[in-house]
Amino acid sequence: MSIDIGIVGLDKSGKTTIFNALTKGQADTKSSTPHIGKAKVPEPRLKALADMLQPKRVVPAEVSYIDIGASVKGGDRGMGGQILSDLSNTDALINVVRAFTDDSIPHVEGSLDVERDITAIDLELTLHDAGIISRRLERIETSLKGADPTERQSLLREQQLLEKLKAELEKEMPIRQLGLTADETKAISNFQFLTAKPLLIAVNIGEGQIGESTSLEAELNSRHRGVGRGVIALCGKLEMELTQLDEEAEKEYRTEFGITEPVLERVIRLSYQLLDLITFFTTVSEEVKAWPIPKGTTALKAAGKIHSDMERGFIRAEAISYDDLMKCDNLAEAHKKGRLRLEGKGYPVQDGDVITFLFNI
Ligand SMILES: Nc1nc2c(ncn2[C@@H]2O[C@H](COP(=O)(O)OP(=O)(O)OP(=O)(O)O)[C@@H](O)[C@H]2O)c(=O)[nH]1
Ligand SMILES: [Mg+2]
DSSP states (O other), X not given: OEEEEEEEESXXXXXXXXXXXXXXXXXXXXXXXXXXXXXXXXXXXXXXXXXXXXXXXXXXXXXXXXXXXXXXXXXXSSHHHHHHHHTTTOSEEEEEEXXXXXXTSOOTTSSOOHHHHHHHHHHHHHHHHHHHHHHHHHHHHHHHHTOOHHHXXXXXXXHHHHHHHHHHHHTTOOGGGSOOOHHHHHHHGGGOOGGGSOEEEEEEOOGGGGGGHHHHHHHHHHHHOBTTEEEEEEOHHHHHHHHTSOHHHHHHHHHHHTOOSOHHHHHHHHHHHXXXXXXXXXXXXXXXXXXXXXXXXXXXXXXXXXXXXXXXXXXXXXXXXXXXXXXSSSHHHHHHTTOOEEEOTTOBOOTTEEEEEEEOO
């Protein structure tokens, strides 16, 4: 299972450059075709588990990035609308906002204005969702005419919820911020609303601004951080160049520029936070594997992430926390010492759990 993150932003904001930095890719920044690339999720505990258990394979979690390769501006039914629809299957979005100056690359809006550009994309996402809602409401209106009583009730319930969302979107309030109930969230999940997805605003600064990136980031976060929303300041161009160096040289340059954490790791860490993801590990079939799941996922649903058969035939989970396992020499010893817990279907999986699922099909 991989996490999919879509990259949006105005023209020439640095989307492809940042995509390359995140995926260690070499996509041509001159081409405006979509790019898809993967990054392995850095997870130090995976290495420690591999050192202990000596599996044949170590499988980290993956994040896929989708650089749609075009501006999303253009209205709900225009070109922008189609491109935004391509992002509906992603789990989260990154909005790349230009803060670097370069006279040879004119800004689409004619001038540099981070706040304006953040708002512009927020508005595009809002219009996109509002468009989906309007079209659905029209269809509900029609369906109501011939509906039997049960159908009618469910249509009316849907209509009421969508009207509420529409009113909020008109006030430029993104869906992720509405504090919807679990039932409401489930009821609208099929629409894949873009403003319901977590959004990381990546402010793309120039090389000369790296010294101020921490204060800039803090300042922007004070204004823009919210539920499922955060800001990161980074220099896309430098980060892309750094990924093309060998490890030693990369480290040296990072120290020189005072960038402690590579952008790839930071973006993944922040994405996990925004998506409220935790990691559990499996160790079967000579394979140690990391699995990202939303916090609060039950053992039953976690098993389902691995294979639908495991969910269907779920018997129980044998779990041990990473920390407890590290105090033993191996799983067999943990077993002998009685450290393995037997957990049922409803057990909320904890970050760092090492789990073996027992199932029967
Ligand atoms: N000086 C400087 N230039 C940058 C930076 N990031 C990107 N650029 C340059 O800006 C230009 C546009 O960058 P891209 O990554 O292609 O931007 P994009 O958003 O993918 O552009 P489109 O796909 O054409 O909309 C390229 O020439 C980059 O080299 C940066 O941090 N500093
Ligand atoms: Mg591009």
